[in-house]
Amino acid sequence: EVQLVESGGGLVQPGRSLKLSCAASGLTFRNFYMAWVRQAPTKGLEWVAYISTGGGSTYYRDSVKGRFTISRDNAKSTLYLQMDSLRSEDTATYYCTTFYNRNYFDYWGQGVMVTVSS
Amino acid sequence: DTVLTQSPALAVSPGERITISCRASENVNTRLHWYQQKPGQQPQLLIYGASNLESGVPARFSGSGSGTDFTLTIDPVEADDSATYFCQQNWNDPWTFGGGTKLGLK
Numbered sequence: 001e002v003q004l005v006e007s008g009g010g011l012v013q014p015g016r017s018l019k020l021s022c023a024a025s026g027l028t029f030r031n032f033y034m035a036w037v038r039q040a041p042t043k044g045l046e047w048v049a050y051i052s053t054g055g056g057s058t059y060y061r062d063s064v065k066g067r068f069t070i071s072r073d074n075a076k077s078t079l080y081l082q083m084d085s086l087r088s089e090d091t092a093t094y095y096c097t098t099f100y101n102r103n104y105f106d107y108w109g110q111g112v113m114v115t116v117s118s
Numbered sequence: 119d120t121v122l123t124q125s126p127a128l129a130v131s132p133g134e135r136i137t138i139s140c141r142a143s144e145n146v147n148t149r150l151h152w153y154q155q156k157p158g159q160q161p162q163l164l165i166y167g168a169s170n171l172e173s174g175v176p177a178r179f180s181g182s183g184s185g186t187d188f189t190l191t192i193d194p195v196e197a198d199d200s201a202t203y204f205c206q207q208n209w210n211d212p213w214t215f216g217g218g219t220k221l222g223l224k
Contacts, residue, residue, distance in 0.1 A: 045153075045161065045204055045215040061212050095160055103208050104151040106172070108160040 002026040004096045004109035011115045012086055022079040022096030022109055029077035030054075033099040036070060036081050038092035039111075046092075049081065050099050063089075086116045120144050122205050122216035131224045135193040138219045140205035142186045149209035152181055152190045155218075156201045164203075165190060197223055 008020040020036070035050035049060045049070040058070050069082040079096055093113050097105040121143040130136045140150065148168040153161040163172045165181035168188060178199075180191045192199055200223045205216040 044217045045206070047213045047215070100166075103149065104163060104166045104206065105153075105161070106163050106166075108162070110160055 002098075002107045004098075004107060006094065006096050006109045006112035009094065009112035009114045011117065013118050014087060014116055016086055017082070017084045018086060018114060019083070020081040020094055020096075020112060020114070022081075024077045024079065024096075027098070027107070029072075030074040033102055034070075034072060034079045035097050035099040035105060036079075037095045037097055037105060037108075038090075039095070040089075040092045043092075048094070050102065051079070083114070086114075088116050090114065091116045119212060120146060120207055120210040120214050122207060122214055124203075124205060124216040124219045126217070127220045127222065129222045129224050130195050132197050133194045135191065136195050136221065138190040138192075138203050138221070140183075140188045140190070140216050142188070142207060144210065145185050146207040146209035148184045149207055150181075150183065150188045151206045151208070152179075153204045153206065154199075154201045155204065161204065192221075195221075195223070199223070 003025045005023045012018050036048040038048050039045050051058050051070045055072050067085045071080045093111040095111045096109040098107040100106045123141045150168045152165040154164050155161040164175050164179050169181045202218045202220045204218045
């Protein structure tokens with residue numbers, strides 16, 4: 001059974017940093033594109049970033065470019081999202097997902113909440 | 119960005135047939151996918167490539183469409199189908215989601 005378990009969320013002040021982690025099991029992690037998708041409270045879904053299987057290619061939505069960094073450690077089967085210069089509009093539940101051939105998000109973690117507030 | 123428009127809410131009785139629509143502001147070919155999200159849970163992939171049923175998803179779910187108009191059909195609806203349904207496209211950059219359709223049961 002595929003499991004994606006996020007951690008690292010919490011309450012942070014605007015302008016500060018936070019790093020999310022996602023531990024994967026039940027799949028050959030190094031063979032999967034991975035992504036982060038977020039959902040603001042009572043809002044819809046929004047793709048944030050994705051990373052290629054080897055980590056050499058990354059892609060971000062415009063609103064997080066230059067502030068967020070996606071990375072992975074295939075030896076540890078773990079995905080990361082470093083979030084710097086956080087803003088109130090980054091407040092959301094962040095989901096770690098597999099990203100099948102950069103088409104659709106087939107496996108999802110349970111999500112981790114990030115709240116940016118003073 | 120490609121905007122995906124969905125009806126905000128629908129209500130249906132168990133045993134009936136329901137269609138949920140997703141209209142794209144520009145062509146997305148068949149790169150349109152559907153997800154189900156129950157309260158307090160993560161989304162789950164139902165349909166990929168407009169009409170392909172994800173493994174393990176009941177055959178009561180089906181999808182159709184291409185270009186700009188797509189539908190998700192549930193037939194027959196069961197009580198467990200009460201959820202919010204999102205469409206998502208990956209033909210145009212950036213990939214976008216619809217606002218979701220909340221399906222309630224009468």
